[in-house]
Amino acid sequence: MDELDLIRTRAETVGFAPAERLAPARERLLAAARGPRRHRPRRRLWVAGASVGLAAAITAVVALTPADQVGVGAGVAHADPVKVLTAAAHHALKEPAEPPRPDQFLYVKTEEPEHHIREVWFSVDGTRDSLIAGVKDGGCRNGKAPMYGTNDPRKEGTLQDCTPRPVYRTDLPTTADAMLAYLEAQAGDQKGNVNSMGKSVYDLAYEQVLPPASYAALFEAAARVPGLTALDHVTDGAGRPGVGITWPVPPGSSPAAKPEVIVFDATTYQFLGTPETAVTVKTYVDEVGQRP
Template identity: 55%
Template sequence: MDELKLIAERTDSVPLAESCVLGPARARLMAEIAAAEAENVVPLKKRRRWVWTGVGAAGLAAAITAVVALTPAGLEPPAATADPVAVLRSAAAAALKTPGTPPKPDQFIYTKTKQPDGERESWISADGTHDGLIKMADRGSFPLPGCRNGQAQVYKGEEPLKGVTEPCTPRPGYRVDLPADADAMFAHLNAENAGHSGEKGDYHAMGKDILALVNENYLPPAVLGALFGAAARVPGLRAVDRAEDAAGRPGVGITWPLGPHHDPKVAKPVVIVFAADTFLYLGTNSTAVTASGVVDAVGQRP
């Protein structure tokens, strides 16, 4: 019997699943494929041949019927069926494919984010030596003085104090100083945690560091990939198939584990959200990155 005819007969009486159900399933499939590609486990073409070898028309029709009828109309699918490690590895693989043109030292990393207290815009010096700015919708502007010759201008509010400086270390927005390997990145983040809280393995603190890096910095593709690869090593992660960032954009989410002193009955975990089709980072359930880019001057937008 013709394969297409058999498939049509098998699925003719089966109602199609709604897009809200198929979306998470597609995200899971793409996550597994991207994760396998990232690890070079089996070449994609060879894997496809191996998967379908020996599957006859009847078996293929039964498989498609099962997918179509997986979730009858009106029933809720499982809340979290995606693999959080696969999602983060897919995000790492997607990061490696993003353009990575280095900014010039005198340029600025621009980011617009939506936060609980309103919109925030930042202009961070690419090399950390030029004066940047943070602008918040309801709270005004905050200068980010550049660090030149080991000294930074001191401000009172938005006004510089004449002749008053303080010792500093440049804090560049373009982070080429970070590891480009997932293992090395994980060790670096753990060391940073020990410096902040005095103890390694504080994954809640690590999550804060990861979000601070990815939200308002420009990371080379290899560094961004290493960051998500390091995140995949954190225990206690969970996936949320249908998540939304603070701007209401849908995607697949990863819940970050709470800190050791948080009450799980009161504290809500942070959900890191990625686009379900591309696995590009969108933001979290409390902060969404809505625009970013490299500009030549404070006040400019990409």
């Protein structure tokens, strides 16, 4: 590793300080560089020492600078998972509480790295045909739903038994205790699997809608799950910066298993998505195909 690599590594680790805070360190380094070097054999040692000194000077400046002055954003440095999720619950309570009409559709636009876009239109009450990434999903009416996308022309449009699946969830708890019990029940035979609970939290925040009180209960319940950690300086699938909450992989999992990471805005604590998927638009429209 040469001196530039060393400096770059240190800078990436601790962030950048404003130019005016680096000016004194810069002057000291330039003064040292202009100093006499009478013995040529010591030159190589001086260069290496200057590299370490520059990295240390940068580290000292940024380490003593408040977090909101080194480009990492307020609320990001030394994030605590309980505080982040509690703040997310408070943010949820500020969201508009007016429910959608049953005949409307939830429109969600998500973005993945390299600008891959996904769009969905879900029936609010589950009785109308939805459109999910270009594929129709039959609404459930009178206990029957048409089948689409079966790859079998003989089955296309035929009816099957169903139960309506409203995308606007009014059936969920509004207290942290009850929501935690709900999340544990969702894990089924994997009870105690916190990664599974993390996926349930993500699913409810991703392409479904809860009343504000239920969203607040969801994040408050999540804050009680043991083993969570916060990740500073993460980005969602659209590249937006935020703070991540990591749900640990259970003991005995496959080596290929990855922890669930949910990303929140570091200032407002609004749910953003994951490092792979970002929710960029989420609203109600009156018909399939309509965009806000």
